[in-house]
Amino acid sequence: MASGDDDKSYWNATAEPTRFPQLKGDMEVDVAIIGGGIVGITTARLLKEMGKTVAVIEARRVGREVTGKSTAKMTSQHSIIYQTLERKFGEDRARLYGEAQERAIREMQRLATHYEVSADIEAMPAFCYTRDEKHVAEIEKEVEVTQRLGLPASLVRGDIGLPYDVLAAIRFDAQAQFHPTRYVAGLAETLPGDGSHVFENSRAVDWEPTRVVTDTGTVSAAIVVMATHLPLGQVGGYYAMAYPKAEPVIVAPIGRAPPGMYINAEQPSHSIRTHRGPDGKIYAIAAGQSFKPGHTDEERQNFADLERWLASFDAGPIAYRWVNEDYTSMDSAPFIGWSSSTRDGYLVATGFDAWGISNGTAAAMILADLATGKDGHPWLDVFDSTRIKPVAGGGEFVKENASVAAHLVAGYLSSKPKDYDALEPGQAAIMKIDGDNVAAFKDETGTVHAVSAVCSHMGCLVGWNETDRTWDCPCHGSRFELSGRVIHGPATRPLGSKITG
Incomplete structure (x- = not known):
């Protein structure tokens, strides 16, 4: 079992500890990857399949940061997003987004099976529902759009397995849930050898497009991938194109286990999925309404709201609670690809908007292709990290940053x-x-x-x-x-x- 800070996350506490060495000395590989979460480890695994040598450089412990603190849904059902993507990017690009998520789910299943990774992958439908009449038309529109895009969607009214009535829901079939820390750590175990490496407790303190430096060593490579949640320092200027948000997460045993993965369309947001723990009990992994990182009053309010909501499922004492964090891009699509349009920078992936499991895997599939010289990946039509002016998101972004500034001054x-x-x-x-x-x-x-x-x-x-x-x-x-x-x-x-x- 994990210990120390890991105990704050249910996933980390129920996974065996990793024991990768610290980087010491200098070495050279084909591709250096900063970050040992789902993006970094999956990218490394795919590159090694392509015959490349890789070095993953993780500042703390593999799979135990943002990935190990997620709700861990393997789904292309990302709340109400496809009608937004269609409006901002057009139907073809919205279809590419959905295709990328579906392909990512199948790729995760392939990797877990092929490398015999024990990750508790469990088939489970995904629902986005509403109990508010004002959101019924929105649900109906999402069903119409997603069916037209070829996604496994259907409209449901009435009972969807929750302990209360809903007015309408969109159901995605052929989705899944899993144990994220075991999955990432298990894949990481397959990497060392044949010129490839995984390093923990090795924080990058300096970097160039062909070199990563830690306090104890250096990795030289033809390409550097920044799989670091947000690119380090000021690389690519993504700190100005994606704003952070935090989510309350609580885990508790429940007596009324719902038969799917769920999120509601209205606010406050409530998300739930289940997992059978080592003690045989069924645990709910529930996430609530997001808030600005470091805003303590919002944090308290949103945790209290989430606890009240979870009581509907006959929840027992809360066993774990933590705050997870992600970034929302200006135009609702992640940034994936080269940090510079001249392709002399870094490969990056950021802005997953709390849907980092499928988006992170799709990102790895793109990055591995780009790192091996396969340009023109079709998914870049929607994810391209060098899009100069993100579509139709600037006003919301300015509003978010203004509220941060007001908080700093007044609070x-x-x-x-x-x-x-x-x-x-x-x-x-x-x-x-x-x-x-x-x-x-x-x-x-x-x-x-x-x-x-x-x-x-x-x-x-x-x-x-x-x-x-x-x-x-x-x-x-x-x-x-x-x-x-x-x-x-x-x-x-x-x-x-x-x-x-």
Whole structure:
């Protein structure tokens, strides 16, 4: 079983620990991949099948960050998205998006079978439903669009297996759910050997299009893939084209297990799927309404709402709770491909909008082709990461960033403790100390943990994640431990320490 921070995620706590070495010294491979989540490991596996040598460079532990904190649905049913894609991109490109998701599901099943990865893959229909009359027409429109696009969709009215009535639902057949940490770790185990490597606890601190540097070694390669949630630093400028969002996730045993995977169309959002745990109990993995990273009040409200909703399923005591994070692109489609239109940069994948399992696998399929010189992948018509002006999303993006700015100005620097002594045990705050913005937390023993509140990525003020006890950047999504150490980027440098003890 996992231990330490891993215990916050049900998936990580129910998977065996990985034991890949730290990168030490210098080496050369065909392709270097920064990031050991579903995108990085799948890309590496596909490239090795193509005869390439690869090195995966993971800052922490393989499969245990964003992938290991997801709800882990293998589905092309991404809430209400296809009518949006058709409106913004046209019917042909919306069809390509759906094709990519369906192909990704089959590819995951192929990889798990071929490499004998035990990932608890279970066939399960996926539903998006509504209990609000105002959203019925939206559901009906989504069914019409998805059927025209060739997706396995149907309209359902009445009972869909939930403990309450719904007005309408779209059902996707031939979908699945799985154990994400076991899947990614299992695939990673197949990589080392024949000139290929997987490294853990090896954070990239410097990079070039043909080189990745950590504190203990260097990997040189013909191509570098950034499979890092958001590309590191300021690569490609994606921090300005995708905004972060956080989701509350709770896991609890339930007495009324629904026979599918579900998400509602209206707000607040509620998502649920199940998994049989090692103890034989059926657990619900439920996610709630998203919020801005580091916005503690929204975090509390959304967790409370999710707990109230889950009670409908005869839920037992909550066993796990955590916050997961993803990025929403300006125009609803992920960015996948080259970071530069001149193709002298990095291969990247970001902006999955909380649907990173199928999108992440589709991204790996594209990246592996691009890394081996196969240009012109048809899915790039919708995913192309070099599209200069993302379609019809700028206004919403500006609004999101404006709300972040307003939060920073109005929230953190008013009505807060003014010094460390004013902090109560278990309390966190952003405060001014000797003219500096300081992020401070006093634990239950009275020890104060204080670091610079200025994100090392681009200078935003971080916010407090009460559930995970981390400092999260609301601007670009970097996350930091209490010590200031980076959990995941785009930041690569820690927050400066201010006090110990």
